[in-house]
Amino acid sequence: MSKVFIALQTNDDTRSIIQAILADNPHAIANEQPAMVKIDAEGSLVVRRSSIEDLIGRDFDLQELHINLISLTGHVDETDDELTLSWNT
Amino acid sequence: MDMKVSKKKLGLKEKYQHMTRGLGWETTYQSMDEVFPYAKYEGIKIHDWDKWEDPFRLTMDAYWKYQAEKERKLYAIIDAYAQNNGHLSVTDARYINAVKLFLNGISPLEYMAHRGFAHAGRQFPGVGPRVACLMQSLDEIRHAQTQIHSLSNYNKYYNGFHEYRHMLERVWYLSVPRSFFDDAITAGPFEFMVAIGFSFEYVLTNLLFVPFVSGAAYNGDMGTMTFGFSAQSDEARHMTLGLEVIKFILEQDPDNLPIVQQWIDKWTWRGYRVLTLVGMMMDYMLPKRIMSWKEAWEVYFEENGGALFKDLARYGIRPPKWLDQIEQDKDHISHQAWATFYNYAAACNFHTWIPTDDEMDWLSQKYPNSFDKYYRPRLEYWREEAKKGNRFYNKTLPMLCQTCQIPMIFTEPGDPTQICYREVDYKGNKYHFCSDGCKEIFEHEPEKYIQSWLPVHQIYQGNCFNEGVDPTAEGFDPLAAVLDYYHLNFGRDNLDFEGSEDQKNFDAWRGMATKNT
Amino acid sequence: MGVAAIKEYAFESADRLENFHGNQLLYIGWDKHLMFCAPFCLPLPPAMRLGDIIEKVLPGVFGYHPDFARIDWSKVEWLKSGQPWRADFDKTLAELGLKHKDVLRFQTPDLNGIKGSAS
Numbered sequence: 163m164s165k166v167f168i169a170l171q172t173n174d175d176t177r178s179i180i181q182a183i184l185a186d187n188p189h190a191i192a193n194e195q196p197a198m199v200k201i202d203a204e205g206s207l208v209v210r211r212s213s214i215e216d217l218i219g220r221d222f223d224l225q226e227l228h229i230n231l232i233s234l235t236g237h238v239d240e241t242d243d244e245l246t247l248s249w250n251t
Numbered sequence: 252m253d254m255k256v257s258k259k260k261l262g263l264k265e266k267y268q269h270m271t272r273g274l275g276w277e278t279t280y281q282s283m284d285e286v287f288p289y290a291k292y293e294g295i296k297i298h299d300w301d302k303w304e305d306p307f308r309l310t311m312d313a314y315w316k317y318q319a320e321k322e323r324k325l326y327a328i329i330d331a332y333a334q335n336n337g338h339l340s341v342t343d344a345r346y347i348n349a350v351k352l353f354l355n356g357i358s359p360l361e362y363m364a365h366r367g368f369a370h371a372g373r374q375f376p377g378v379g380p381r382v383a384c385l386m387q388s389l390d391e392i393r394h395a396q397t398q399i400h401s402l403s404n405y406n407k408y409y410n411g412f413h414e415y416r417h418m419l420e421r422v423w424y425l426s427v428p429r430s431f432f433d434d435a436i437t438a439g440p441f442e443f444m445v446a447i448g449f450s451f452e453y454v455l456t457n458l459l460f461v462p463f464v465s466g467a468a469y470n471g472d473m474g475t476m477t478f479g480f481s482a483q484s485d486e487a488r489h490m491t492l493g494l495e496v497i498k499f500i501l502e503q504d505p506d507n508l509p510i511v512q513q514w515i516d517k518w519t520w521r522g523y524r525v526l527t528l529v530g531m532m533m534d535y536m537l538p539k540r541i542m543s544w545k546e547a548w549e550v551y552f553e554e555n556g557g558a559l560f561k562d563l564a565r566y567g568i569r570p571p572k573w574l575d576q577i578e579q580d581k582d583h584i585s586h587q588a589w590a591t592f593y594n595y596a597a598a599c600n601f602h603t604w605i606p607t608d609d610e611m612d613w614l615s616q617k618y619p620n621s622f623d624k625y626y627r628p629r630l631e632y633w634r635e636e637a638k639k640g641n642r643f644y645n646k647t648l649p650m651l652c653q654t655c656q657i658p659m660i661f662t663e664p665g666d667p668t669q670i671c672y673r674e675v676d677y678k679g680n681k682y683h684f685c686s687d688g689c690k691e692i693f694e695h696e697p698e699k700y701i702q703s704w705l706p707v708h709q710i711y712q713g714n715c716f717n718e719g720v721d722p723t724a725e726g727f728d729p730l731a732a733v734l735d736y737y738h739l740n741f742g743r744d745n746l747d748f749e750g751s752e753d754q755k756n757f758d759a760w761r762g763m764a765t766k767n768t
Numbered sequence: 769m770g771v772a773a774i775k776e777y778a779f780e781s782a783d784r785l786e787n788f789h790g791n792q793l794l795y796i797g798w799d800k801h802l803m804f805c806a807p808f809c810l811p812l813p814p815a816m817r818l819g820d821i822i823e824k825v826l827p828g829v830f831g832y833h834p835d836f837a838r839i840d841w842s843k844v845e846w847l848k849s850g851q852p853w854r855a856d857f858d859k860t861l862a863e864l865g866l867k868h869k870d871v872l873r874f875q876t877p878d879l880n881g882i883k884g885s886a887s
């Protein structure tokens with residue numbers, strides 16, 4: 163199966179986001195590189211608003227991701243609650 | 252009078268619908284074909300522009316909000332970096348040459364991308380892609396501006412940053428990135444989108460902005476790290492747009508497939524050639540290395556690109572051509588490129604050098620099949636000669652590839668000891684190429700590439716001297732005249748790093764920063 | 769194939785012979801000596817003898833290489849556009865039938881670059 167990834171800057175805002183992603187995607191693997199974290203996952207990866215909100219204790223708009231996002235791959239499906247990356251194969 | 256008003260907030264999808272659709276209309280004073288004159292001539296057939304979906308569903312209001320936040324963050328860091336003499340905290344002054352190459356060779360492409368997306372957006376009859384192109388056009392001018400702002404800090408202290416705009420249209424090696432973008436922007440709007448939006452943004456920019464920029468951070472360059480990641484945060488959106496363009500075009504009409512496939516082949520190859528520069532920056536110009544070019548290529552091109560093309564197979568798209576050659580080249584191109592700039596260091600606006608022993612060992616380890624066998628011997632020879640005061644400066648102009656405009660430095664697939672020569676006769680003239688890829692691209696559109704402004708030929712035609720210079724005068728020095736035309740200061744901007752003004756200044760200033768005397 | 773365009777699209781070659789002030793371009797590469805990163809491009813008068821090019825021009829071009837002084841020019845093998853080619857040092861470029869933008873390669877079978885690495 164193909165891998166998708168999302169890469170985020172390493173900073174205080176993304177700490178909880180990364181934590182939430184890893185909790186919601188047990189199959190995902192975080193690779194730490196200078197100033198960034200790249201999260202790889204077989205098949206698909208989901209970023210869930212509610213999981214992030216639970217960790218940061220405030221409302222979170224998924225589009226806030228854009229501020230610290232470095233890169234990603236896969237087809238993007240974004241709703242108010244979830245952002246999903248996936249390949250069709 | 253208790254009326255319960257249920258104030259239902261629009262969901263993301265509905266909001267996006269309202270903020271994009273309905274903004275366009277069928278024109279009546281002029282025909283749609285006249286208002287959008289470039290929409291059809293490339294042969295791409297679109298039946299329903301409303302099928303366009305922007306996966307991020309970013310609307311203009313949200314766009315301004317998040318971009319403003321990114322800018323505030325970026326400038327806070329750039330200011331702090333400048334206020335703290337951040338330039339003295341980079342690993343060593345050789346690193347700064349990578350940043351020079353970035354400003355001279357890459358930032359101007361951001362500006363060209365801004366123009367290209369504005370143009371493509373204007374030409375698409377559909378509202379969805381128009382809005383997406385508009386945002387990307389704004390992103391790209393932001394990238395050009397933030398890079399120029401960040402790097403202007405280095406221009407206060409170091410040579411080679413001063414005339415990037417002037418040099419772009421003149422200096423020999425800059426014709427490579429420049430002609431790449433000129434080629435894209437002079438194509439039609441659909442080809443431009445496949446070229447830049449898909450092939451470059453989706454397949455290739457990760458290699459530029461992710462490992463290289465992470466490397467900048469590793470080498471203490473917070474300025475570059477910041478603008479790099481800030482640009483790349485837009486890039487995630489651009490990549491998504493690039494992929495959407497492909498899906499949209501292919502779903503509209505089966506006749507679109509062969510046209511798109513040919514563009515993917517062409518632009519992956521064109522972009523890959525330009526990235527040779529980045530390969531060299533990663534392997535030779537970052538004093539502290541995080542990842543070799545080859546490793547980055549494997550992660551970001553082979554693994555990601557592989558997944559992408561496997562996915563697109565359902566539309567009938569196959570992986571880009573010449574992948575077998577690309578696969579072999581990854582052991583070689585960064586070394587071949589560095590040797591080229593070492594050869595022509597007298598005509599460059601940045602410095603080159605021989606890697607240290609440690610660095611050569613790192614290269615051997617990362618390139619076990621190629622470095623010791625083919626590249627170490629020449630570097631060691633040059634080092635010995637330089638010690639004797641005989642540093643190699645190649646003074647004869649090289650043969651260039653008609654398509655990518657890179658000197659003919661690339662070797663035959665399967666034989667790293669043999670330069671790859673290809674040629675075509677077209678209307679009574681000969682044209683030469685570095686590879687099957689560049690040759691086939693030429694053969695597809697010869698009328699376009701016979702116009703190439705090849706720096707070497709232009710110099711020999713006498714077009715690269717300042718006005719009033721007489722090349723027939725006694726004692727005429729062509730190299731000096733060309734460097735004048737480039738606005739390149741001999742002895743300051745060019746030659747070896749060893750003994751350069753940059754090296755001396757950096758050492759002196761760093762000494763002042765860490766000692767009291 | 770042709771360029772997709774909205775109107776007629778035809779141009780002259782930017783590098784046609786008449787733009788070079790009486791010279792023609794000759795490309796020349798030395799196989800297995802990649803210390804010179806690419807073959808060279810030289811603007812030369814068609815009336816120049818090949819022997820003069822070898823004696824007067826090439827030392828400035830390839831002379832930095834320690835193998836250059838060891839070349840036995842009588843044993844050098846030549847290729848034109850990749851095909852074996854008979855050199856005649858007494859003839860001029862025009863007499864040899866070398867045209868604008870032709871490419872020559874020469875091979876020195878006993879000399880294979882720095883430490884035999886093709887550098």
Ligand SMILES: [Fe+2]
Nearest residue numbers: 361391394482
């Ligand atoms: Fe950009």
Ligand SMILES: [Fe+2]
Nearest residue numbers: 652655685689
């Ligand atoms: Fe090429």
